[in-house]
Amino acid sequence: MRERVTRWRDAAVVGLGLAAMLAAPAAATAEALLPKDIQATFFDGRSFTATTPSGVSFEMVFDADGTMRRKPVTKDGSKGEGTWTLDADGFCTTWKGHKTSCFKVLPAGPNAWAVMKGPTLKATWSK
The missing domain is CATH 2.40.128 (Lipocalin)
Known part of the structure; x- marks a missing residue:
């Protein structure tokens, strides 16, 4: 059970990081x-x-x-x-x-x- 929670937490952190990168303003790369x-x-x-x-x-x-x-x-x-x-x-x-x-x-x-x-x-x- 503990291993599932850790995997879920790790996946959530990666997902949040990816979402933040995708939401960055276009100006940052323009x-x-x-x-x-x-x-x-x-x-x-x-x-x-x-x-x-x-x-x-x-x-x-x-x-x-x-x-x-x-x-x-x-x-x-x-x-x-x-x-x-x-x-x-x-x-x-x-x-x-x-x-x-x-x-x-x-x-x-x-x-x-x-x-x-x-x-x-x-x-x-x-x-």
Whole structure:
């Protein structure tokens, strides 16, 4: 009996691990957008939506002149202004009053892109 329980437990652990791997976001395996593609898709003065992992949404506008702004769509969040630049792997932002941060952008589904800082999802952009 004890051997059956151990086998069942081992099978359950393997099954849960496999399920977790299959449920991983597509962004984890997708290839990052090239900086020129990020610029062409998002940094053209037209607004798009950015949603944080905690559910706060912003209307974002990245202008071709290197400036950017955001305003909250949800009741949480704050307005912001800053600048953006492209780098070798993606793009960097400097919001007023904050240090520069750099990100990669990966496809995350139809009309959705994951904005990653290292292995951490910072936002999902949608158009």
